[in-house]
Amino acid sequence: MVANSAVSVDTLHKRFGTLHALKGIDFSIAQGEFFGLLGPNGAGKSTLINCLAGLVRPDAGRLSVMGHDVVTEYRRTRRLLGVVPQELVYDPFLQVREALQFQAGYFGLGKENDDWIEELLTTLNLADRATTNMRALSGGMKRRVLIGQALVHKPPVVxxxxxxxxxxxxxxxxxxxxxxxxxxxxxxxxxTTHYLEEAENLCERIAILDHGAAVALETKSELLARGICRSLHIFASHKIETLPDQLREKVQHINGHSMELRLRKDKDSIVSVLDTIRDAGIDIIDIQVEEDRLEDVFVQLVGEGGK
Ligand SMILES: Nc1ncnc2c1ncn2[C@@H]1O[C@H](COP(=O)(O)OP(=O)(O)OP(=O)(O)O)[C@@H](O)[C@H]1O
Ligand SMILES: [Mg+2]
Structure with a gap:
């Protein structure tokens, strides 16, 4: 277990019957970190989160939150955590404000927390729905309430x-x-998100799970540096009609005066590709180089089916 970690996951295993959903996951998250847990459908992300929230019992391994063991100190770790679940679970008979107050009560908080509840209602754009029954909300609005419920006790780990x-x-x-x-x-x-652009913008460090195992665990910039390709956009002064044979398989598309080529960082020199294009009689007026994004690296690591 790493000292001062917000979350520590140590050789975590979980099986559902014959399915090995978590195959010895190991990582720790530092206090104050913005951590992304990514992976295709069925990778084991929610199972891991549910183990952390004490909703699923691991078969082996240990989990701790702010240094406290999730299994032996359940109530303490539950208080340190605010979990927004993936499933829309709610009590259909409670109104929105009541749902937040009820959750606060679970953590022993009363009137002193009401200002924070009002702030949550405003921030989550729920103020005008405060007295609406949960069952009458749209899906997106129900999710806002779940987010409010997770934050109602101002947990250090969200x-x-x-x-x-x-x-x-x-x-x-x-x-x-x-x-x-x-x-x-x-x-x-x-x-956890399938919007990889969100993860790329927000997360400082990222773990990618696939079939219950971690296929990457590193900082965002280290992960982005794993990209093996980049795109080269060419803009010509005239319509591009002929192409040199050696570039044909690198071309993604040609659209009138422009085309996009996909180049390997380790093999294809941009300078020589540009020379080849010019030699083919194409008059280049501008170029743009686009490095691979998180989504490209993700597909590279877990395959197209993972998207
Ligand atoms: N209660 C359960 N009983 C049986 N199998 C389960 C249970 N919960 C999860 N699984 C299985 O464990 C695997 C991991 O599921 P999990 O929900 O953790 O994936 P995930 O990474 O959160 O996927 P998604 O991106 O779709 O939310 C899947 O194969 C799933 O079918
Ligand atoms: Mg999930």
Missing amino acids: VLDEPTAGVDVELRQALWRFIKRLHTEGHTIVL
């Missing part, structure tokens, strides 16, 4: 399992501003 699934653009942006604020204020954030 775990978000696909918080933006089914959430509209406006709220997604508001939500990220809010999560960033929590991070700036010192909260540790653990985020």
Whole structure:
């Protein structure tokens, strides 16, 4: 176990019957870190989060939150964690504000927490829905309430399992501003998302799970540096009609005056590719080089099916 870690996962195994859902996962998250937990459907992300929240019991291994063991000190670690679950679980008979107050009560908080609940309602754009029954909310609004419930006791570690699934653009942006604020204020954030652009913008370190095993665990920049390709965009003064044979397989598409080539960083020199294009009589007026994004590296590591 790593000292001062917010979350520590040590040789964690979980089986569901014959399915080995977590195959000895090991990592730790430092306090204050913004950590991304990525992976294709069925990789084991939610199982790991559920183990952390004490909802799923691991078969072997240990988990701790802020130095406390999740199994033997369940109540303590539950208080240190705010978990936004992937599934939309809610009590249909509670109103929105009541749902937040009820959750606060679970942690022994009363009236003194009401200002924070009002702030959550405003930030999550739920103030005008405060007295609406949960069952009457749309899916995206229910998710906002779940986010509020996770934050109601101001936990030092916030775990978000696909918080933006089914959430509209406006709220997604508001939500990220809010999560960033929590991070700036010192909260540790653990985020699972299939929107890899979100992860690329926000996360400092990333683990990628695939079939229950970690295929990557490194800082965002280390992960991005694993990209083996880059794209070269060529803009010509005239319509591109002929291509040198040696470039044919690198061309992604040609669109009138422009084309895109996919180049290997280790093999294809941009300078010599440009020379070859000029030699073919194409008059280049501009170029643009685009490094691989997180999504490209993700596909490289877990395959196309993982997207
Ligand atoms: N309670 C359960 N009983 C049986 N199998 C389960 C159970 N929970 C999860 N699984 C299986 O464990 C594997 C991992 O599931 P998990 O929900 O952790 O994936 P995930 O990475 O969160 O995927 P997604 O991106 O779709 O949310 C899957 O094959 C899933 O079917
Ligand atoms: Mg999941």
